[in-house]
Amino acid sequence: GSKAPHSLENIEISRNLLENLTLGFSEALTLNGNVTDFIINANTIRNVDNIGIDVIGFEKVAPIEKYDRAREGLISENHIYNVSSYSNPAYKHEYSAGKIYVDGGKDVIIEHNVSSRNDLGIEIASEHYGKQTSLVQVIRNMIYKNRFTGISIGGYDKKRGGTINTLIEHNILYGNDMMNMDGGQLLMQYHATHNTINNNVMVSVKSNLLLANLHYSNKYNQLNHNVYLNKSRDKANRWIWKGKEIESSTIVSPWLF
Template structure:
């Protein structure tokens, strides 16, 4: 069975140096009267830090602007390439507004890290124990190291603080290419965006990461977007995360990032409306030199130790794993996670995985997997009956509810794979389908294989309202998994208003009249 390495290895002791769709407009800061009256500054590649920072006499460095900025200041960065970093320690406030770094009109400022040093966990843009900060519309690229134990990031947010918004940035070609000796390349890490809540009880809170694109990152054993430690009340929305060599979006706990274990978990947040694709650990040497180049261990969206998080209306495809809800720490539980109205397809290992990947890992409890559409995942083998299926139930799962989903198998015909007997989950109202029809369908439940739905229902005492039928997608070959008229998924789901949410994948009302569909679309 599947075996991951520990994916999140950056510990608090390493941190040195600096220490369907939602509208973007709804998350973009609207200036208050105080902000409108606040000072506006400009930075340009041909500027001079001895100037006064106006449009006609701009400053040259972003750091000089950061050192001068006051609450409510807006720093417009003119187009061009800046081979410089930005370290923010000053805060805005609720009365006067945020300190904002943003591009000027349609010009594109580029922060290029070529040749710049990396010291510990360090971002090209670093926000250190600050609040009311907005970073909007920057391109950040080419920040890399070949030294083990140093962690480059496009943007890092460290310590405690709140009301921080990272909007519409393009972060790419951030890399750690260290090559230490040994079977596994520990200490080989990088991030696109790293959020590390390293204090307690003071948290990093009210954080918005929206509209960003993160691609072509060489991450080693780390993540494209990582939220780790004492982080609460966050939104990760409408980002495009793709073509990276490890996890796309990760909410992490139990790693010792926060100094008090009671606060050491990402919690109370939303991961909504993101598009995540081509995320794979294949050919990533941090997964072990002796593994063949097909480790398939990287999830598009991963919760490892987080709690009370909604994963909703995301599109996750062509990754190793579509969505994973797990805990890598023995005896510790990921809990209260709701994954609903997501479209998850063509992922190599499985569509949605829940639970620890072996008996030495942690638990997944009190989670909801509802109204998702899982199609054609489990593509590693074409051999019938051999695969991890659309839904992989792993070790240490209990009190989880799995309802109203559409599970349409790949060529393997495997729908659910569960080899562990310690399984106290509840399944019902799911719709199943396979390319080969009912005669080529497999459910593995507590280590026993069942080859038809009725046998699975009888043995498991689950799925009393399940159906096996073609869901009648509009155009599955084109990735359009909306339902055609006459689909058996229409109006046949369980209405559970506390769990299903208010909107479907397309942003339409989830409940229509007195009925609800199975799957991600109404």
């Protein structure tokens, strides 16, 4: 959406197959700028070398800043697998491609999707410093056996933006962090504040890291009624909370939150 205030709106992208794509720095399916009231439903994306679905804001695509965000959308019932940037020459052997990435978007519901064998399952972040992806709901997704992490919130380095007022609830995160990269089942990176993470099931299999909150500056996040299970060979359960590593011999999380 490159115009404002008039937006691209009432868009539905459903029941497509996107596969075997060489993408460079692009994505398989992207909504960028002044786009509203969209539905991305029941698509299959597989065997691509960068992000599967990307909902973007703050890229100066629309001429008026307040309209420069894809927003008010639903991403549901998509099946996305084998998404990895490792073989993409633009990324120099990095595991950095997500199945679904909201990068600066707003008011997006992500529900009933299946993510497996990707680099990241779902990422909610902003690549623009001082800008926040906001009001995203990640609900009832099945996210399993992804290489780096299951769900990631917050900017990937301190020069990026962050994630605010996002709800992560009733998801199953199973056997992620397959490459032992300390992403765990759920990863909180830079500038993640005022987010709610409730009633999720997190099961470690290859890595024994359940949850990683990397930075002390991540504040006002609520985590309640999550279930943590460790099926790895290492019986010590690991958490990283505000940069400090904690181990526990029980499957109940230590008093972190």
